[in-house]
Amino acid sequence: MPHTNTSTRSNKMNLMGMKEVLRGFQMVVFCLLIAGNSIAQKTQDVYVDKAGVMRWGSTKQEVYGFGVNYTAPFAHAYRSAKKLNVDIEKAIEQDVYHFARLGFDAFRIHVWDTEISDSLGNLLDNEHFRLFDFMLNKMKQRGIKIFLTPIAFWGNGYPDMDEKTPGFSHKYGKDACLVNEAAIRAQENYLYQFLNHVNPETGVAYKNDPDIVGFEISNEPHHRGTPAEVEKYINRMVSAMRKTGCKKPILYNVSHSIHLGETYFKSNIDGGTFQWYPTGLGAQHELRGNFLPNVDRYVMPFDNVSAFKSKVKVVYEFDAADVGRSYIYPAMARSFREAGIQWATHFAYDPTFLAYANTEYNTHYMNLLYAPQKALSLKIAGEVFHQVPRYKKYGAYPTNTKFDGFRVSYEEDLAEYNSESKFFYTNTTPSVPVNTSKLKHIAGYGNSNVVKYEGEGAYFLDQLEAGVWRLEVYPDAVWVDNIFGKNNLNKEVAVLHWNEWTMEVNLPDLGSSFSLQGIQNNLQKSVDGKAFAVTPGVYILAKKGSGFVLDANARFKNITVGEYGAVKSTLKKSYLVHDPLRQVIAGKDVTIKAQIVTNENPDSVLLYVDNGGPRRALKMSRVSGYTYEAHVAAKDVSPGYLNYCFGSFYHGALKVYPSGTGSPLSWSFDGDTYSTAVVATSNSLYVFNAATDAKEVSKEWRKGSKLIPTADQSVVMYQEIPKLFVLDEENLEGQPLHDYSLRYNFKPNVAGRKDELSSFKKMVIKAHSVDADFPLQVALVDNQGNTYGALIALKQDVHEYEIAFENLQPVKHVTLPRPYPTFQQYFFQPDVTGSFDVKNAETLQISVGPGLDAKTLESSYKFGIESIRFEK
Template sequence: MKKLFVGLLLLVGTVANAQKTADVYVDKAGVLRWGKTPGQRPGAEVQGFGTNYTVPFAYAYRTAKKLGVSPEKAIADDVYHFSRLGFDSYRVHVWDTEISDTLGNLLDNDHLRLLDFTLKQLKDRGIRFVLTPIAYWGNGWPEPDEKTPGFSAKYGKAACLTNPDAIRAQENYLYQFLNHVNRYTGIAYRDEPNLTVLEVSNEPHHGGTPAQVTTFIDRMVTAMRRTGCQKPIFYNISHSIHLADAYINSTIQGGTFQWYPTGLESRHALTGNLLPNVDRYTIPFADKPGFKKMAKIVYEFDAADVGSSYIYPAMARSFREAGMQLAHQFAYDPTYMAASNTEYATHFMNLAYAPQKALSLKLASAVFHRVPLYQSGKRFPADTLFNDFRISYVRNLAELVTDTQFIYTNDTDAKLPAPDKLTEIAGYGRSAVVQYDGTGAYFLDRIEPGVWRLELMPDAVWVRDVFERNNLSKENVVINWRTWPMTINLPDLGTDFTIRPLNDGNAFTGQVSGMTVPVSPGSYLLVRKGATTQLSGNSRWKNLTLNEFTAPATSVAQTYVLHQPFPTATTGQPLSLTATIVSVNEPEAVNLFLTGVDQQRQTIPLQRSRGYTYTAQIPASLVREGILRYTIAVTEKGNTRTYPSGVAGSPDSWDFYDTAAWSVRVMPKQTPISLFNAATDTDRLSRDYLPESRLLPLSETGDAELWLPITNLATTDPEDKNAKPIYDYSMRYYVAANVAGRRRDVSSFPNLVLYGRSLDNQPCPVQVALITRSGTVYGGTVLVDATTGRFAVPVNQLKPVPFVSLPRPYPSFLPYFINTTSPATRLDPATIESIQLSVGPGMTPAQANQKHDLRIRRVTLE
């Protein structure tokens, strides 16, 4: 006992001394601050933002070896892109199972060498890092685990938290890990100035008593402090939050959190307005006095399965409101395998392959550096405008507009307050300063008065849903290097400037005409007429060299015609169609052929509207009741292929044999609109797992009903044993695609109708609700019985109801219901995007505790 008491005194003394001498410390108010840190103002708040990235370990490491990729070059190239995205922090949970033995001895192998290399590359770019030495994972995902030598492989996560031998192995490992000297810097991890924070382990998921948990944590901290390390030590406290006091009472200085507001592993891209899901990051134990003295960081976050670019700055705003000082997206895909998205298919992030999402992360980084800590924000939807940031779900746009910075993720009509003062532009698409139809990101940086650097990434086109099941042979995104005209309207450059290539191998010879220049991917120096500069490609600027540029090679080897037909359309109304066409050669002609018996000679040219986008309109006179079938023929270099099958030939040739076509069901205006059909749409429902729930075929050919055997309506929080259960089972389905061809008819139907049945002993209340593109929800309750089959509620009687956060977020302590609707607003049926079906609202306590046997067939507007 005496030895333990002396040890604790030494530990307290070490922590107190760290606040005076360390490069980072946590003050009495629980704020992480800079100490004696080169380049930082002593006492200033620590702010950082970045990503997780895993090339030194596990699947990413094995894949590099399999593909013959140099891990060192891959790391250097990706870290360069981190710098372009404004990242200044990095986090990795180290696969201890690959660099330790069963006793916790550190193994100095290739994995550890590459971690050293990664940290050196980050340091050279001015990017700091958070290290989590223990992951508790096997190294397989998404493949089976390999046999590895580490203590985690021997004991597993649960035993590592309780087994005495496993605990001693972890103490030994942590001590050796922090004493390890980086071979590329000559500095031990414990002393590395660019190491901001240490997190003991990744997602420990504790059981046991509070005293046992506190003792375990303190033993880990003591092992780390024995090295003389003065870095703040944090611990994951967002799991098993019924043990919050055990975490708070330990010797850690801060807590780590994560956020997956759209769940994980949907296996398809999520659609609809998801801003309500990220309106607020609520910590249930935020008011505990001990917690208020702890600093807070985000070790992992992502809007999983979301391909849009509007959501990350909204998450960053909510994090800052909750007191987070560092945040790290999970996870950045190494460029060499990003086209396939095989490492973590539910996540997707890479500057080359996901340019709009990457720019959204750049904006999130700006949020962390511009929005004050604990700034209380307005609630959705008012929170889409804050601190010079604007977020628009409808336009898939996030942007920052200041006198000097202009960053945007999509076409924008933003008015600039002072165009002559701009020094940094990063964007995608068209804006007041750049007109560009390519699909890569671009960066414009003012290096000197009248001298700018342009960096332009090649085009990225998503040819498949990147969130589906993937493998390395499946290319989801193609890269195309091609020349597009770019118009640059910057007062500092004027209407007459020169442009010259900087990066190696760039053979650009184009000329500027006015403010427009045909430009290909690469880095360039733009100089205003009359301005002089001594800059060259080897000149350093901030954390890069001017001639730096890295991007994957062109991968377009075939023609892609990407088109989604309308499921239904209305008789006698013109039908506008859009297709994305990516080809090796510029198409000479693109034609739409109507293939119905009386329409076979109807040919409609598709016109390129911009970039790879082609459009056509089928006249109202040709949109007749029945099945409208059509194909698209693309001619390149005199050769024609017809899609969707891609066979050689044209439908107007006598020997064209292919019968594949897109089809649209054309029906009279008064025909009900299908919002959800269980037989075809169940796989795209957002809902919690329900054992035994499945589709049951009906006697009608092709029809089915979704069986919902709800044995326990209570939704409980698996991470909080003390939380009150919520009696609700909800599902959400994105209907916008189903109604897109009949959008003008939606407002003419007076009733929202559910077809189904309940096999309970009494009618089952089911709330049927419509969600608009603004995120507001309007619903009504129908009593579903065993015989009627059709249950209707008048659309004009729908009332505001809560938005259910679906897919359910992680951590699970985040709100289940979100209020997004003002009672003063009214539903505009023309704006509906999703439906929400709920079992629970309107039930008595007795009903809620009963079993429910519900069958849902379809939902319509009639």
């Protein structure tokens, strides 16, 4: 064999050997990379331990997340942004900044699959999906973790009509999606593609994104099939997701059809998701009264299911719907932690561009700019989630209103967090910080021991370094209409106003001499005496001699020093916000208050009042912010009606409220007036009148509820109850409750006569039964949730039934409006029950059920109530 051939052959052999060595080396490197990726995936991904606790793979620490749902890329929010010519990307960036400012570290959304998929479950590359990916990346940049629900089942219409969308949910509907084979295959395909989808903003697939904590398969499935069918469906969904290689927790909504509990936790899911609406949904008006009893405990319905103990517990949605006050969210968060919940996301944060009208979900309202006190309450609730251990117990209301540095107060409309480094509050508070010299973070509304501020927006103070604080002030928010009513984009229910107010900051770290430097307005001045004028924006407060040099782009936690999240003033016209007293006592001074919100502060405000004689003008004094008041002297308050209107002067021009032109002192004035009844102390005090109050009664809806005029031209609130207990399709094995109750908060009815409440000795109920006599329980609920009642023997003819207050006894408190899900507690028993005091009474509770014998529990009942009054 020629040498050359041998040499060539040898070279080839050597080359082949080298290739093999190289290939082997590459394989080793590849294996190491795979192993490295696996380790990275293992250390970054959340895992579920044997006790059903989600833990971070990298630290093994417990996962706890608190935040919001937010829907800007989809459905009504998206359509509205287009109608309003809003830059959705900028809107998302601004709102995500709010989330960071409020300390949220959790986000959840049910994706409108019907807008991003076709009928076979294939993903669509469209604007909704692009904005969704953009939004997720903005969340990630702020350190916010994400829980995704890929399937919503919903159409995209609410509160409008559904559009014709391409997705499988539109083709099949929710019910068919759970049983129809073609629909199930579409969902399998969709879930597989969804988890494999690579977010172009990050270059990472959802299944591998370390900031996506896990997945909830679908939003609120209502299963009607057999246990075997349901388990098979769930496992098919899980399998489609696991085929992607995803190791993240996969959860399933288990708070519907809860009789399937054994089935849910026998399936291949890692845990269950829950929701909580403790004040019902859709009242169409703001609910009044103390709802801390409604949120005292979160009931878990699966304690008898052994497999449940090793499963994750997540709350995907919650809200105290139709409650406009700020005291309630930390109490809800406490109850979640007591129940072992690791993650909770409020539903839903209003995109700022929609918050002026609250059209997206009018039964909810949450936005830092437009609902600052509620937003601060949610911030404090987030602190509860991060500070309170799972399963720690705090007793029952009212003994649990103070816990681990937190305080909630219905009477003060206040939620508060007071720790060594943080002081947060939702309203003016008398509390003194634990240690003012060690404070690092302050967030509030109103006045406190460290900040006094007359404006009506939120503010934040954060220490950047010793002697240097970042101050962020938000514009004034005023609710000018029914926030929870039938809203539309052409109806303004809340306004923002940029105004200048005095702020006083009392921090030892700043002292009484410091500089003020504005970032948005370039304001620079020295402050002597701790008080200064401020408009909305971001400022640096620096102690004299600190030598601080401003860098607006410098990073501070998950924001930059110069960032700001407000929009300009939305106030386009003047508003008067006023709720007239319904009754006052003759011969006693009357104080009349109103908010007058204008672009320019009025030179003066007058109250024009008459009590049957000539109208006269009284000067009103500004109490705080936009609130003015005037006192009508006792000598000018005689039996009859106090009629009045308001006028504000601007550079000599008069504006009259509620309406009218010219001067109210002129005989030709044709404007409307407010009216308050003036009565003698001997008069009865009506706490309920069907003609005027029935629309605000909370009750479970039943067919046959209506108002009926009577022969004497009064009005009866009629209620028909075919059965006291109706089987709940979502809780087929629930304990039968033979009770039907109604609730009405009468606090506004007695506000003008509260000083004489203690002189009343009894209540008189004008009512009747229909068809048959039966017992009716009438009870009074005080401001602490204590409930005292008595039975009356309701007869078919109209009667007036008297109950002496001294005969009232403690009875069960019914949590109305009915909490949802319905497996939450129906009755509430407070930890401490005092004796009845009519001065504290503010709510009526009327119940059919108490006093009935076993034979009549299954009967039907019809009755009418005309009025309830207090007598002396």
